[in-house]
Amino acid sequence: RTLTDGNIAVKNNRISFCGYKSKNAIISSGSSATSIPSDFGNSVTNNIIQDCMTFMGISINANDYEINYNEIINQGYLIGDGGAIYMGRSNVKYGTEVAYNYIHDGHKNDPAYAYCGLYSDDGYSGTNFHHNIVKDMYQGIIAGIGMNCRINNNLFINNSNASAIGSRMTNYSKDGGAVESGMQDTMYNELDTILKRTDYGELFKTHYPEIATGVSRKPYFAPWNTEVTGNVAIGGKSIGEKPWHPYYRLDG
Helix, strand or coil: CCCCCCCCEEECCEEECCCCCCCCEEEEEECCCCCCCCCECCEEECCEEECCCCCEEEEEECECCEEECCEEECCCCCCCCCEEEEEECCCCCCCEEEECCEEEEEECCCHHHCCEEEEEECCCCCEEEECCEEEEECEEEEEEECCCCEEECCEEECCCEEEEEEECCCEECCCCCCEECCCHHHHHHHHHHHHHCCCCHHHHHHHCHHHCCHHHCCCCCCCCCCEEECCEEECCEECCCCCCCHHHCCCC
16 A cells, blocks of 8 residues: 555646536545545646636645645635635645635625635644735635644735634534534544554554644644744734634633
């Protein structure tokens, strides 16, 4: 068994006026959320996606991808929840870089279509977002952060909301009462399965050293080894997401 790069490149394309409120992406790769990784080491670079109505422009749930130097314009109009570049619900699909993309002109000031530029959904882990520009969108970035993420040195210009960042690994009751299980069981089982119940466990531990300690983290849902630094917002506001567990309360 090996973890072999595919070396497939999707590059230098211009794609316009595709999709109609369809729950898919213009460029999509990888396996479904919480499933065993299926591809490694491919790239999506130097593409222009404009005026398309799919939920996502680029959706990658895979390992060791480069999603760089793309321009996405007015993506997902008439879509209420989606992202121009999207990934979600995995703590084993590590090593992807999302950098030097320019995402702009979509749904500003229209909460009915709260579309965002960068979307790291429901505890997605191990991704590096850096040096992206998101301009004139409703949301700059939504990040329901998992473990081992980097969100550094991105620029958000005149978005209605610059960022919504928090942990989605565990829910909490709105009245501050009993904690309700959220994504943590799903994410834990995914990681435990690949490390202990497949032939790929040792390969993953070697290739992604930070993954090996994932199942031993207490509390498991915490966004361990994640950084959010050096990001700049001009205009708009950073609304944040509530910390979804009493563990994150400001009183410690």
